[in-house]
Amino acid sequence: MEVTARAPGKIILAGEHAVVHGYTAVASSIDLYTVFSIRLRSEDDDTVKLTLNDIGLDFSWSVRRIKEVLSHLGSPFSSTPTSCSLETIKSLATLVDEQSFPETKIGLASGVYAFLWLYTSILGFKPATVTVSSELPVGAGLGSSAAYCVSLSAALLALSDSVKLDVSQKGWSTFNETEAELVNKWAFEGEKIIHGRPSGVDNSVSTFGNVIKFKSGVMTRVNSNMPLRMLITNTKVGRDTKALVANVSARKSRHPDAMCSVLNAIEAISDEWSTIIQSHAVDDLYLSANEEKLGELMEMNQGLLLSMGVSHASIENVLQTSMKYKLASKLTGAGGGGCVLTLLPTHISGEVIDKLVEELGSFGFQSFTAGIGGKGVQISFDHSS
Ligand SMILES: Nc1ncnc2c1ncn2[C@@H]1O[C@H](COP(=O)(O)OP(=O)(O)OP(=O)(O)O)[C@@H](O)[C@H]1O
Numbered sequence: 001m002e003v004t005a006r007a008p009g010k011i012i013l014a015g016e017h018a019v020v021h022g023y024t025a026v027a028s029s030i031d032l033y034t035v036f037s038i039r040l041r042s043e044d045d046d047t048v049k050l051t052l053n054d055i056g057l058d059f060s061w062s063v064r065r066i067k068e069v070l071s072h073l074g075s076p077f078s079s080t081p082t083s084c085s086l087e088t089i090k091s092l093a094t095l096v097d098e099q100s101f102p103e104t105k106i107g108l109a110s111g112v113y114a115f116l117w118l119y120t121s122i123l124g125f126k127p128a129t130v131t132v133s134s135e136l137p138v139g140a141g142l143g144s145s146a147a148y149c150v151s152l153s154a155a156l157l158a159l160s161d162s163v164k165l166d167v168s169q170k171g172w173s174t175f176n177e178t179e180a181e182l183v184n185k186w187a188f189e190g191e192k193i194i195h196g197r198p199s200g201v202d203n204s205v206s207t208f209g210n211v212i213k214f215k216s217g218v219m220t221r222v223n224s225n226m227p228l229r230m231l232i233t234n235t236k237v238g239r240d241t242k243a244l245v246a247n248v249s250a251r252k253s254r255h256p257d258a259m260c261s262v263l264n265a266i267e268a269i270s271d272e273w274s275t276i277i278q279s280h281a282v283d284d285l286y287l288s289a290n291e292e293k294l295g296e297l298m299e300m301n302q303g304l305l306l307s308m309g310v311s312h313a314s315i316e317n318v319l320q321t322s323m324k325y326k327l328a329s330k331l332t333g334a335g336g337g338g339c340v341l342t343l344l345p346t347h348i349s350g351e352v353i354d355k356l357v358e359e360l361g362s363f364g365f366q367s368f369t370a371g372i373g374g375k376g377v378q379i380s381f382d383h384s385s
């Protein structure tokens with residue numbers, strides 16, 4: 001039997017970075033998915049094979065070798081999400097180094113550490129073939145790391161003793177609330193390995209889907225009543241969330257008072273965002289007034305992100321280009337490159353959007369739209385293999 005789990009990416013509508021320091025963010029899932037498939041092999045077939053399709057890397061460890069390095073941890077402990085210690089990360093790095101990780105892709109190694117941690121903690125030492133593929137650009141602000149950790153945790157838990165699913169179900173099915181909570185907690189432990197200091201907003205929105213508000217580790221569902229449309233532009237400038245989050249923390253400790261004001265202002269923006277999208281538009285006039293307010297909030301949020309040091313020339317280029325069309329934009333996710341959101345109000349014509357996309361394309365950027373606010377993580381079982 002093969003188990004497949006898919007988890008969506010996300011956009012942060014307001015409050016990235018501030019949320020790491022306990023201030024509110026508003027985020028929504030998007031209908032682009034990361035998909036993990038796991039097929040257990042027979043016990044005498046002593047290997048765990050991992051294929052990372054998006055980054056073109058393959059790994060193959062013998063279960064004996066993994067046991068040698070990690071069995072002192074006493075796994076599996078699937079019902080007890082546990083943090084990976086620095087000591088254990090060193091052991092995981094040994095297992096990865098033995099597979100000659102290419103130097104040019106070394107920034108991606110933490111995803112493989114997260115894999116090994118979640119795999120052995122949830123399933124123990126079982127031989128399996130594992131593959132992952134994603135519709136999300138990796139490391140571009142759309143929550144690829146969270147979708148990776150959520151879909152992996154979901155597929156592993158589906159094979160563990162901690163979750164009892166009906167494996168005869170056909171097609172995609174969802175977890176109940178308690179199971180989804182467990183998936184989310186394990187995914188957060190994976191995110192910690194990749195991000196260093198994640199707030200938990202990305203794994204929560206990937207697990208539960210829809211639109212959420214998030215503050216100090218607590219998620220609140222937001223019932224959006226607005227038809228939100230965003231153009232997502234990938235600047236294709238590579239960046240690393242861990243480094244950007246660390247830079248913001250350093251700036252905060254250098255300028256605590258100034259940064260406190262910036263973070264409070266961002267929280268006010270997030271709160272206003274959630275109030276506006278929950279309100280019911282009584283007519284078109286009301287809707288377009290609200291769209292205008294959201295555009296202004298995006299511009300203000302972007303200005304504050306610039307002051308935190310996480311914008312980038314490529315992001316500024318997208319902002320200026322969209323401004324020519326009187327459209328508001330902000331970076332989404334960790335910034336430093338990656339993706340930018342541009343609000344597409346309901347009155348805007350397809351022709352204008354096409355022109356903007358073409359102009360952005362002339363800089364080498366790639367723009368697309370995605371469905372906003374769909375389901376969170378889902379699972380399916382295939383008995384044919
Ligand atoms: N499909 C994938 N295959 C392999 N590794 C992945 C995949 N998706 C994510 N990763 C891991 O996640 C890391 C990227 O995470 P990072 O947090 O920097 O970016 P992001 O999650 O896309 O953006 P943000 O956190 O701003 O939303 C990669 O370096 C890799 O380790």
Ligand SMILES: C[C@@](O)(CCO)CC(=O)[O-]
Nearest residue numbers: 016017198199200333334
């Ligand atoms: C930059 C950040 O706020 C969002 C990344 O999508 C980091 C986090 O919340 O973990």
Ligand SMILES: [Mg+2]
Nearest residue numbers: 143145146241
């Ligand atoms: Mg991430």
